[in-house]
Amino acid sequence: MALLSKKDANLILDPLADNNPITIQVLGICSALAITAELKASVVMALSVLFVLGVGNVVISLLRNVIPSKIRIIVQLIVVATLVIVVDQVLKAFAYELSKTLAVFVGLIITNCIIMGRFEAFALGNGPWKSFLDGIGNALGYGVILIIVGFFRELLGSGTLFGIPVLGDPIRKTGLYATGYENNGFMIIPPAALIVVGIIIWVQRSRNKALIEEA
Amino acid sequence: MAMNTEKNSYTVIFAAVMVVIVGSLLAFLASGLRPRIDENERFEKQQNILYAMGVNQNEDEGSVNFIPTDIVEEEFAKYIKKQYVVLGTETQEREEAYLIDMKKQLNIIKNGDEAELPLFIGEKDGKEYYIIPMYGKGLWDAIWGFISLDKDMLVQGVVFDHKGETPGLGANIKLRYFMDDFTGESVLDGSRISGISVVKGNNDPLNNNKEDNEVDALAGATITGNGVTAMIKETLKLYKPYLETIRSN
Numbered sequence: 452m453a454l455l456s457k458k459d460a461n462l463i464l465d466p467l468a469d470n471n472p473i474t475i476q477v478l479g480i481c482s483a484l485a486i487t488a489e490l491k492a493s494v495v496m497a498l499s500v501l502f503v504l505g506v507g508n509v510v511i512s513l514l515r516n517v518i519p520s521k522i523r524i525i526v527q528l529i530v531v532a533t534l535v536i537v538v539d540q541v542l543k544a545f546a547y548e549l550s551k552t553l554a555v556f557v558g559l560i561i562t563n564c565i566i567m568g569r570f571e572a573f574a575l576g577n578g579p580w581k582s583f584l585d586g587i588g589n590a591l592g593y594g595v596i597l598i599i600v601g602f603f604r605e606l607l608g609s610g611t612l613f614g615i616p617v618l619g620d621p622i623r624k625t626g627l628y629a630t631g632y633e634n635n636g637f638m639i640i641p642p643a644a645l646i647v648v649g650i651i652i653w654v655q656r657s658r659n660k661a662l663i664e665e666a
Numbered sequence: 667m668a669m670n671t672e673k674n675s676y677t678v679i680f681a682a683v684m685v686v687i688v689g690s691l692l693a694f695l696a697s698g699l700r701p702r703i704d705e706n707e708r709f710e711k712q713q714n715i716l717y718a719m720g721v722n723q724n725e726d727e728g729s730v731n732f733i734p735t736d737i738v739e740e741e742f743a744k745y746i747k748k749q750y751v752v753l754g755t756e757t758q759e760r761e762e763a764y765l766i767d768m769k770k771q772l773n774i775i776k777n778g779d780e781a782e783l784p785l786f787i788g789e790k791d792g793k794e795y796y797i798i799p800m801y802g803k804g805l806w807d808a809i810w811g812f813i814s815l816d817k818d819m820l821v822q823g824v825v826f827d828h829k830g831e832t833p834g835l836g837a838n839i840k841l842r843y844f845m846d847d848f849t850g851e852s853v854l855d856g857s858r859i860s861g862i863s864v865v866k867g868n869n870d871p872l873n874n875n876k877e878d879n880e881v882d883a884l885a886g887a888t889i890t891g892n893g894v895t896a897m898i899k900e901t902l903k904l905y906k907p908y909l910e911t912i913r914s915n
Contacts, residue, residue, distance in 0.1 A: 461909065488834025519677040526684065526844070533688050540695055544702040555830050555837075594878045613842075614729070639834055639886050 455584070462584040466592035471566045473596040474652045475662065479565040483597055484644040486556065490613050492603030496556050497594030501587065503534050508586030510534075518575075527570040528561075536562050547633050562622035565593055600647045608638030705784075709735045709763055712742040716827045719788040719795040721745050730825075730842055745785065747789045751782040755907045761880075768801040768810065775904070784818055790812070791851035795822055798905055802897025805889040806830040809839065809897060817858060817912050824848040826894065838888030847873040847881040853898075855879055858907050859913075861899035863893035868904075 455463075472478045479500075486492045510530050511518075518526050540556050542550035560566070569589050574582040605611055610618035610628075619626015621634055637643050656662045690883040701856035713732035716722065723731040733741050736738060747765035753885060761803040763784040790794040797814040824845050838844055851862050851873075866883045873881055883891040902909070 484835050488832065492833035517671065519671045519679070519680050521672075521677050522681060529688055533692065536692060537695060540699050540703070543706065544699040548705040555833060589669060605834065636885050
């Protein structure tokens with residue numbers, strides 16, 4: 452990549468695979484379980500975190516030399532909460548429909564451990580540009596997993612994608628349902644997300660043995 | 667570094683400055699955007715009321731399509747003939763009764779005082795619709811909506827919304843396939859005004875039986891469904907004295 456040096460590019464690419472916030476760092480699990488019952492919610496959540504983490508990392512990075520270390524966690528929390536509220540209010544005024552979709556996630560974004568984790572682990576010790584890339588990379592890594600999980604849970608649990616039926620009508624027994632196929636109700640409850648995330652972790656580690664921790 | 671960021675005095679000053687900056691930023695933003703947000707909320711209420719009486723842009727199947735916000739005010743004025751507040755069996759005409767907050771009124775009732783319950787009379791193709799706002803509790807947070815009845819106490823349409831029900835589960839109460847099931851159901855149990863129950867396993871997923879006061883529940887959303895049942899029952903109980911006067915006419 453000509454735009455980014457190799458080191459910078461790795462800041463974005465690493466969290467997508469070998470240093471994924473969900474499957475490797477095991478952060479942000481709570482929201483991954485809570486909102487992945489449908490694909491649309493996964494995408495909205497991924498985009499929200501992308502924005503908050505990208506901007507938040509830059510803000511924290513710019514402030515890193517003036518933040519008193521004793522209250523740094525509180526300062527980080529204020530930055531996240533402010534960003535989320537600003538986004539929420541602006542959407543409410545200018546994109547009301549979208550804001551209603553997002554309302555459910557506001558609390559989940561503020562408490563997402565990936566955000567606090569990246570502020571603490573990266574933005575406090577690096578410059579704004581690097582922090583921005585790190586934020587984007589981690590948010591994308593988080594989003595990718597969310598979308599994969601959302602895809603399988605919505606497809607197997609409800610037979611739809613983005614709310615559009617793709618397997619036929621389960622009540623009138625058309626399409627795939629005519630053959631006796633049934634939606635798996637288990638997929639739409641949160642424990643199913645844990646299992647899907649577990650399978651992703653398994654697949655990823657069996658492809659790259661270096662990721663397996665010593666027992 | 668010029669400053670000693672470890673000193674207590676610095677920490678206190680930093681915190682104070684941060685609070686002032688963030689506080690004023692948010693206050694400024696909130697008051698600046700307030701009029702637009704209020705307007706959006708007003709349009710939403712109008713859209714919902716019209717939706718409940720069947721004034722919407724729904725196609726035969728698919729998603730919920732409200733009247734667009736740019737014409738909702740004209741349509742609202744056209745279809746909603748009267749706005750009342752209901753006090754027992756009496757009604758009082760009230761302009762902009764639709765802006766009354768149902769949650770506040772329910773709190774007033776809980777405190778034992780007399781509340782002003784809004785009710786709207788819509789007219790479409792010569793038929794009258796009695797539209798009632800509802801407010802209740804789902805699994806995580808508030809749920810609300812509107813129900814429209816004709817004078818035989820048959821449901822003409824409902825609309826639900828929620829604050830924080832689980833996406834893909836309880837949040838589906840605002841989808842067509844759930845809301846459409848209520849249309850045509852009677853809220854009468856025998857001759858008594860009762861409500862409609864959201865039930866599991868009524869062996870009627872297509873809701874062909876309109877006589878049973880029951881609609882099919884959503885998978886994985888038992889508590890939200892029970893919340894909807896309770897919300898309809900509680901609301902109708904409050905409006906019962908007035909609804910009885912319509913029936914006897």
